Amino acid sequence: GAVVSQHPSWVICKSGTSVKIECRSLDFQATTMFWYRQFPKQSLMLMATSNEGSKATYEQGVEKDKFLINHASLTLSTLTVTSAHPEDSSFYICSATSPGLLYNEQFFGPGTRLTVL
Amino acid sequence: DQQVKQNSPSLSVQEGRISILNCDYTNSMFDYFLWYKKYPAEGPTFLISISSIKDKNEDGRFTVFLNKSAKHLSLHIVPSQPGDSAVYFCAALTNSNSGYALNFGKGTSLLVTP
Numbered sequence: 001g002a003v004v005s006q007h008p009s010w011v012i013c014k015s016g017t018s019v020k021i022e023c024r025s026l027d028f029q030a031t032t033m034f035w036y037r038q039f040p041k042q043s044l045m046l047m048a049t050s051n052e053g054s055k056a057t058y059e060q061g062v063e064k065d066k067f068l069i070n071h072a073s074l075t076l077s078t079l080t081v082t083s084a085h086p087e088d089s090s091f092y093i094c095s096a097t098s099p100g101l102l103y104n105e106q107f108f109g110p111g112t113r114l115t116v117l
Numbered sequence: 118d119q120q121v122k123q124n125s126p127s128l129s130v131q132e133g134r135i136s137i138l139n140c141d142y143t144n145s146m147f148d149y150f151l152w153y154k155k156y157p158a159e160g161p162t163f164l165i166s167i168s169s170i171k172d173k174n175e176d177g178r179f180t181v182f183l184n185k186s187a188k189h190l191s192l193h194i195v196p197s198q199p200g201d202s203a204v205y206f207c208a209a210l211t212n213s214n215s216g217y218a219l220n221f222g223k224g225t226s227l228l229v230t231p
Binding site: 004006009034036041042043044045046049091093094095105106107108109110111113 | 206
């Protein structure tokens, strides 16, 4: 299957700082990327959907000014957690898909563990 | 509001036996369902899916059954192997604000013991 990478895989930051997480599709062009977050023992919750070259659309309850998403190219989307606080500590996972794939095929990155002190 | 529900947080099965993981959903508009397997600190891996026009889909040791009238689906793993120990997520494909996205259940942690 297609490969999606995330960087970093693990990050610790101080409260009030910003953290950028990258999601890359390595062997296909991802026109759409999704960002999910997962709290311990909870489900994966969709945060936002980003289409290449356009603004991301956020799910209800997700602060767009806090979670900045940029999908500037067909292989890269970034999620920036601005002014991070301890409650933002979570596991962030991206997935990528493309019209060339079956519509149900989303390939997931390995996730990024964010810990905010 | 959780539209995809996995009511069993954990399941323990002996190697070689059948594992049955259950999933219920509330939204009758869901028309495509998927199962994902997830190891700790990793992203989910797609296992098997089923369209709402079918009631069964089989792929090797994995079979998914769909009962639309009951809004229920299940994943059967036969025979179970220790390497199957992971968290299994049931998901329904839904329209997000701009495209298809996955609506996940909370997951069931499967432990297959030797």
